[in-house]
Amino acid sequence: MSVTETQGRASETIAVEIMGKKYRIPPGLTMLQAMWHTGHELVRGVGCLGAVCGACPSTYRTKGDTKIKTTLACQTQVEDGMSFSLTASYYPDKKVVYHFDEMKDPKQDLFHYYPEAALCRNCDACTVACPKGIDVRTGVWKAVFGDFKDASDLFLSCVMCSLCVPVCIADIAPNQVGLFARRAQGIFFEEKKPQLSLRVKEIADGKFDTEWERLMTLPDEAIQAESSV
Amino acid sequence: MSDIDVSKERVNTSRAARSQQEMPRLSAEEKDDLVHRYHPDYKKEAYATLRFGPNKGEQTVHELARLLEGESPVPADFPALKPAHQVDILIIGGGGAGATAALTAKAAGAKILMATKLRLGDSNTVMAEGGMQVAVSPEDSPIRHFVDSLKGGHMANDRVLLKQLVEEGPSVAQWLIDLGVMFDREDDGNLSLRAGGGSSLPRLLRCKDYTGLELMRVLKDCVLNEEVEVLEFSPVIELLTDGKGSCTGAILKDLDNDRRIVVQAKTVILATGGIGRLHIQGFPTSNHFGATGDGLSITYRAGASLTLQDTFQYHPTGAVFPEAMAGLLVTEAIRSAGAHLLNAKGERFVYELETRDAVASAVIRECLEGRGIQTPAGRYGVWIDMPLVDQINGEGTLEKRFPNMIRQFSRYDIDIRKEPVLVYPTLHYQNGGIQIDAEGESTLKNLFVAGEASGGIHGRNRLMGNSLLDIIVYGKRAGAAASKRAAASDFGPLSLDHLSRFRKERSEAGVNSDVVSPMLFPDYVKKQ
Numbered sequence A: 001m002s003v004t005e006t007q008g009r010a011s012e013t014i015a016v017e018i019m020g021k022k023y024r025i026p027p028g029l030t031m032l033q034a035m036w037h038t039g040h041e042l043v044r045g046v047g048c049l050g051a052v053c054g055a056c057p058s059t060y061r062t063k064g065d066t067k068i069k070t071t072l073a074c075q076t077q078v079e080d081g082m083s084f085s086l087t088a089s090y091y092p093d094k095k096v097v098y099h100f101d102e103m104k105d106p107k108q109d110l111f112h113y114y115p116e117a118a119l120c121r122n123c124d125a126c127t128v129a130c131p132k133g134i135d136v137r138t139g140v141w142k143a144v145f146g147d148f149k150d151a152s153d154l155f156l157s158c159v160m161c162s163l164c165v166p167v168c169i170a171d172i173a174p175n176q177v178g179l180f181a182r183r184a185q186g187i188f189f190e191e192k193k194p195q196l197s198l199r200v201k202e203i204a205d206g207k208f209d210t211e212w213e214r215l216m217t218l219p220d221e222a223i224q225a226e227s228s229v
Numbered sequence B: 001m002s003d004i005d006v007s008k009e010r011v012n013t014s015r016a017a018r019s020q021q022e023m024p025r026l027s028a029e030e031k032d033d034l035v036h037r038y039h040p041d042y043k044k045e046a047y048a049t050l051r052f053g054p055n056k057g058e059q060t061v062h063e064l065a066r067l068l069e070g071e072s073p074v075p076a077d078f079p080a081l082k083p084a085h086q087v088d089i090l091i092i093g094g095g096g097a098g099a100t101a102a103l104t105a106k107a108a109g110a111k112i113l114m115a116t117k118l119r120l121g122d123s124n125t126v127m128a129e130g131g132m133q134v135a136v137s138p139e140d141s142p143i144r145h146f147v148d149s150l151k152g153g154h155m156a157n158d159r160v161l162l163k164q165l166v167e168e169g170p171s172v173a174q175w176l177i178d179l180g181v182m183f184d185r186e187d188d189g190n191l192s193l194r195a196g197g198g199s200s201l202p203r204l205l206r207c208k209d210y211t212g213l214e215l216m217r218v219l220k221d222c223v224l225n226e227e228v229e230v231l232e233f234s235p236v237i238e239l240l241t242d243g244k245g246s247c248t249g250a251i252l253k254d255l256d257n258d259r260r261i262v263v264q265a266k267t268v269i270l271a272t273g274g275i276g277r278l279h280i281q282g283f284p285t286s287n288h289f290g291a292t293g294d295g296l297s298i299t300y301r302a303g304a305s306l307t308l309q310d311t312f313q314y315h316p317t318g319a320v321f322p323e324a325m326a327g328l329l330v331t332e333a334i335r336s337a338g339a340h341l342l343n344a345k346g347e348r349f350v351y352e353l354e355t356r357d358a359v360a361s362a363v364i365r366e367c368l369e370g371r372g373i374q375t376p377a378g379r380y381g382v383w384i385d386m387p388l389v390d391q392i393n394g395e396g397t398l399e400k401r402f403p404n405m406i407r408q409f410s411r412y413d414i415d416i417r418k419e420p421v422l423v424y425p426t427l428h429y430q431n432g433g434i435q436i437d438a439e440g441e442s443t444l445k446n447l448f449v450a451g452e453a454s455g456g457i458h459g460r461n462r463l464m465g466n467s468l469l470d471i472i473v474y475g476k477r478a479g480a481a482a483s484k485r486a487a488a489s490d491f492g493p494l495s496l497d498h499l500s501r502f503r504k505e506r507s508e509a510g511v512n513s514d515v516v517s518p519m520l521f522p523d524y525v526k527k528q
Helices: A031-037 A106-113 A115-119 A125-129 A136-144 A148-154 A174-189 A194-204 A209-216 A220-225 B003-018 B028-038 B062-068 B096-107 B142-152 B159-167 B169-178 B211-225 B294-302 B332-336 B356-368 B387-393 B397-401 B403-410 B466-487 B497-508
Strands: A014-018 A021-025 A057-061 A069-072 A082-086 B047-049 B059-061 B085-092 B112-115 B229-231 B236-241 B247-254 B259-270 B312-319 B340-342 B380-385 B421-430 B433-435 B447-449
Touching: A014 A031, A021 A031, A031 A082, A106 A115, A106 A174, A115 A136, A125 A136, A136 A148, A136 A174, A148 A174, A174 B211, A194 B169, A209 B142, A209 B159, A220 B142, B003 B340, B003 B380, B003 B387, B028 B356, B047 B062, B059 B062, B062 B294, B085 B096, B085 B247, B085 B466, B096 B112, B096 B211, B096 B259, B096 B466, B112 B259, B142 B159, B142 B169, B159 B169, B159 B466, B169 B466, B211 B466, B236 B259, B236 B294, B236 B497, B259 B466, B294 B433, B294 B447, B294 B497, B312 B332, B312 B356, B340 B356, B356 B380, B356 B421, B387 B397, B397 B403, B447 B466
Parallel strands: A014 A082, B085 B112, B085 B259, B112 B229, B259 B447
Antiparallel strands: A014 A021, A057 A069, A057 A082, B047 B059, B236 B247, B247 B259, B312 B421, B340 B380, B380 B421
């Protein structure tokens, strides 16, 4: 897309409905910017403003469409005729307390903590709801079938916004299932890292101590001359 | 075609020829000269001299000086200080440093309370893209990491703090992995390492371009599993002291009902993060909504010293177009992977992996001297040519390693695999902060500080990947030291004596502004 194509005329405004109230705003604003522009003070519902923290789940409907869609308000541009609502910054989804150091078989333990995970009825509403474009349904199935590796990959970009939770007809909290699978994968199933373990040991054994003694009192000019970059 | 499109086309057509081009590195003198001329830290009119308080006579930017010298929201006739909570440790801030401190303190058996302005996990940590520097490879060593960081910091780093940072890197990386953090790996199972600006060897551990999200997601889950008591939407508005130089608690404000919450604590750990939302010198920011430097003003009032409070990091490549993305980061890792920076003429103008202060200065130079590109909203920028990354490393590299970056721009129909985008420095990090000792304790006894709120570790310029390391190493240190101190202490008396002293000094210095700090939130609401 050409940079100039999106350049709206300064006087041009678009129609928007924010939580049921009608406003006219300049084009090119995100939903949150539109709320600031129309005088809304925001505390709940704003976070990183970069679509990675999940603080601003929202629902919206575009002109002429009947479907209500979900998104993150910080990175969704308002279109003419859009109606939206900053839904909530807190969904009371079920987060079970667990301790991986007490688990022996996390792939089975998943059913102890999140038994409903096995009840997915394949409706795919979670995938449709996900503002990060994650194939949530497949992620849940992968976790249920013990493929924590694939489940982990699928849930990589999950921001825990919980938009997948209220739409689940089987009462699963897919984001929590994904997080459980990711952490279990990291703790139980990833290969060891020989270089890291070696370096930890070298430091503990004092391998660099002599060099440290020399370095800590070295004048700035001498440090500048140390070979590195 | 518009000027912008003509310039963009130059970038697209010159790509093949440029791919093999070598850019000369700056000598130490050239870099010094560039930074002194163009870096915002050296813009004299942007600075004020502090008129009173622990750093009286020293300089910082106007935006911060106003808050440090600002009035407290706690009135002189505040009712009797009756604690609603009594804990060993009050941890203020729910980002990476706060969460790490909480887990460490909880493991040490301390009774803790966490208070955070927004939600647990809302922080700059979650936004970190590039990675975490840890000297892991056989060719590398903590020594090299130290030397690189010291040079990058213009030798202004506290060497003891920096030594601890690099030396404890490998063990904290192991700690994170044991919690389930998944860093990218090579086929042999070893951690995959990438280069960063100012680093002599590839040393960055990362999780695609979601490193901070991965860390924060795991740390938050751990805090919840440990059933730590957390007060969300409850920022600190004032510290409490015994009137004799020790911190004894804090006053929080519950944002949902505007009530004040008094907390009595044997020790306090402050992990309130950075300052990007002060928009210093009018810069856009890559920071979280809550990054308003709250910790700095309350500790200053309580009598703790700041250090290097005059130096800030402007990340060289913040998006400037589309306007909705202004300030958001284009990760340095993209330059590590080969992306070029180009001016309006389609020419490179700096070696892209110089330290951030040098690259930012070079971008500002290009724009000041008429070689920048103006956006429709009136901002200036230079091109970052990301399609080159795929050309150098093979088709699909961007998709595999930078899924977040692709997604961010795709919302605005920009495909970074096919076209360059416009960037300009964005306010990213406070290099300095509250002065701490080796255990993370400030000059106010029993007040510990961890993460971006602290100063000294990074000197006058932080290297990429040293911040995620900082929050974990110093989060752990503060958590451990505060637990130990609390175990050997009793509760101290709660007073606002330091506020009376502050108000007296303020009035004697002739300061009578109506600025109230902490700021808590930036004001983006359009006035009628």
